[in-house]
Amino acid sequence: MNGITYVDGVAKKITPPKFVILQCVSKPEIGGDNFLVDGQKIYNDLLANQADILKTLMTSGIVTYCRDDLLSMDCSVFEKINDNKLRIRYRYDSTAFIPEWASAAFNYIQNEYSTNENYIINVSLEPGDILVMDNLRVLHARHQFFDGSKKRKVRRLWIADDSQVIFKNILNQSPVRRAMLPFQNYNTSQQENAEHLRIEYTCGIHYQPTKSLSKAHDELDMIVE
Numbered sequence: 001m002n003g004i005t006y007v008d009g010v011a012k013k014i015t016p017p018k019f020v021i022l023q024c025v026s027k028p029e030i031g032g033d034n035f036l037v038d039g040q041k042i043y044n045d046l047l048a049n050q051a052d053i054l055k056t057l058m059t060s061g062i063v064t065y066c067r068d069d070l071l072s073m074d075c076s077v078f079e080k081i082n083d084n085k086l087r088i089r090y091r092y093d094s095t096a097f098i099p100e101w102a103s104a105a106f107n108y109i110q111n112e113y114s115t116n117e118n119y120i121i122n123v124s125l126e127p128g129d130i131l132v133m134d135n136l137r138v139l140h141a142r143h144q145f146f147d148g149s150k151k152r153k154v155r156r157l158w159i160a161d162d163s164q165v166i167f168k169n170i171l172n173q174s175p176v177r178r179a180m181l182p183f184q185n186y187n188t189s190q191q192e193n194a195e196h197l198r199i200e201y202t203c204g205i206h207y208q209p210t211k212s213l214s215k216a217h218d219e220l221d222m223i224v225e
């Protein structure tokens with residue numbers, strides 16, 4: 001999410017991480033594999049075949065993301081950072097809020113690409129494996145899973161990009177606003193022993209596998225949906 005936060009007494013701009021790194025610690029009994037979709041590939045296809053949709057997806061205001069107490073207003077899905085660099089920003093889950101005029105274009109990505117086997121790269125991490133993703137280019141998510149007698153555990157690391165914008169307060173004060181404080185749920189070290197599970201968490205794109213893995217998995221889908 002976008003935002004401003006105090007780090008070491010200085011107000012800094014925060015943006016979605018440039019890299020997301022996942023390490024598999026342990027696998028569940030069923031499902032839970034990660035999958036990726038290359039944003040550049042989506043862009044190239046839209047450019048060649050659906051220029052109008054691409055134009056809408058490059059318009060600021062097509063989507064606002066709101067998660068807990070974090071808000072990123074009026075984003076575009078694709079953004080040209082410079083002549084050679086493109087950035088995709090897309091989540092298909094309950095954090096995304098779309099104005100009516102953008103709905104068809106936004107849904108187009110979900111329907112044509114992020115649930116399309118021709119665009120999906122499945123990654124099945126084994127314990128110890130590490131997946132490093134360019135988060136400005138690649139959409140990532142995971143399939144639903146069922147822990148069973150095992151337990152899915154994944155470590156995640158976010159790496160920010162180099163654009164360390166530092167803000168100076170116009171009145172030369174340092175007012176601590178609630179929005180600038182770190183969001184509690186991100187402070188995972190405090191939650192190491194917390195009771196609540198995170199298995200309902202989906203991110204990036206949400207994909208239902210066409211073939212069901214087992215009856216138990218089907219039942220889990222029904223509970224989660």
Ligand SMILES: O=C(O)CCC(=O)C(=O)O
Nearest residue numbers: 034140141142154156203
């Ligand atoms: O549970 C997973 O493997 C996916 C996690 C994820 O996508 C994320 O933390 O950004």
